[in-house]
Amino acid sequence: xxxxxxxxxxxxxxxxxxxxxxxxxxxxxxxxxxxxxxxxxxxxxxxxxxxxxxxxxxxxxxxxxxxxxxxxxxxxxxxxxxxxxxxxxxxxxxxxxxxxxxxxxxxxxxxxxxxxxxxxxxxxxxxxxxxxxxxxxxxx
Numbered sequence: 001x002x003x004x005x006x007x008x009x010x011x012x013x014x015x016x017x018x019x020x021x022x023x024x025x026x027x028x029x030x031x032x033x034x035x036x037x038x039x040x041x042x043x044x045x046x047x048x049x050x051x052x053x054x055x056x057x058x059x060x061x062x063x064x065x066x067x068x069x070x071x072x073x074x075x076x077x078x079x080x081x082x083x084x085x086x087x088x089x090x091x092x093x094x095x096x097x098x099x100x101x102x103x104x105x106x107x108x109x110x111x112x113x114x115x116x117x118x119x120x121x122x123x124x125x126x127x128x129x130x131x132x133x134x135x136x137x138x139x140x
Contacts (some may be wrong), residue, residue, distance in 0.1 A: 089140060101128065
C-alpha cells in the first residue's frame, strides 16, 4: 500500500515564479540577440551610425566593434542555455546562468573601464540571480 501511494504522488512541478523568471529571461535574451546580431551586421557592412537609441545602447554595453557584438551574443546564448536548464529544473542551469550574468556585468567594464559598472546593471543582475537562487531547492 505504501509503494502504491508513493507511485501516485507526483513530484512538485516548476514554481510559477521560476517559470516567469525563465520566460522574462527568454524574452529579453531573444531581443538582445536580435539587437546584437543587427549591430554586428551593421558594423560588418560599415553602415553603423552611433546615434540615437542604438548609440546609447552600444555605449552602455561597450559595443565598439563586431567582435564585442559577437561576444555579447555568446554571453546571451550562455545565459539562455542556463535559463533553459533551469526551466527543466536542472541545478547546473543556475550556475551556467550565474557565470553568464557575472560576465555580462563585467564585460563592459573590461572593455571600457570601471565607470561602466553601474548600480542599475548591478541591481538587475543581482535581482535575477537572487530570485533564481531562491528556487534552487526545486532543482535537481
